């Protein structure tokens with residue numbers, strides 16, 4: 001019997017195509033580090049790394065780049081290791097370490113940049129847990145190190161909704177399944193749909209707290225970060241869509257949905 005498209009698909013590859021832009025991430029990290037620390041960044045700790053695509057890109061960028069890719073899940077780390085061996089040279093794989101650990105307390109060697117991408121740190125739902133994680137990131141940074149996080153928000157983030165985006169071979173569905181305004185608990189799923197009507201339902205699940213930028217900033221300060229800046233995504237008026245540029249801002253419009261980076265300096 002002919003296999004359905006959903007059976008032939010690799011959900012991690014679909015995720016990368018739909019969600020991640022590792023070229024942008026790595027370029028952005030390097031630019032931010034140069035701007036804040038006036039030197040070239042060499043070591044990266046990628047927390048919640050999953051398939052570790054950012055770390056892989058990092059070590060492939062430059063011969064003196066080193067990365068620690070950290071995740072709790074042994075299965076995803078095995079997968080990450082396998083695909084990195086397919087993508088990278090032997091020399092590059094030697095500069096990439098996969099570590100099964102909890103980012104809240106794992107003590108890595110000190111690095112230039114710690115990154116927590118795609119809102120993964122929102123698994124820490126209590127304020128003291130979030131601060132504990134931020135303190136650990138602070139400890140694992142060199143003197144002039146940077147902690148780079150992202151966040152989303154806007155009034156649409158408080159809604160239960162489904163957003164569909166079409167790609168060449170599949171449709172990506174972002175499903176904000178439930179939101180509790182009393183606790184800010186947010187449960188989201190990613191589903192993938194295919195042209196033959198097959199689908200991968202609940203390919204990924206996220207149980208998060210929707211943290212506000214002000215709360216995140218306060219927790220970072222409490223964890224010891226001296227400078228905390230917010231960069232909001234730009235908007236192209238002509239194309240009526242987001243740009244790939246982020247701007248440091250103190251005040252901005254109450255848009256329905258926004259994406260931000262938070263840059264915290266030790």
Ligand SMILES: C[S@@+](CC[C@H](N)C(=O)[O-])C[C@H]1O[C@@H](n2cnc3c(N)ncnc32)[C@H](O)[C@@H]1O
Nearest residue numbers: 048049050071072073101102103117118120123
């Ligand atoms: C949203 S995915 C990662 C996304 C990836 N960082 C990206 O940029 O697309 C979240 C990952 O975090 C891992 N994870 C969850 N809690 C963790 C923890 N406390 N410490 C380390 N990894 C954790 C999960 O196993 C999962 O692979």
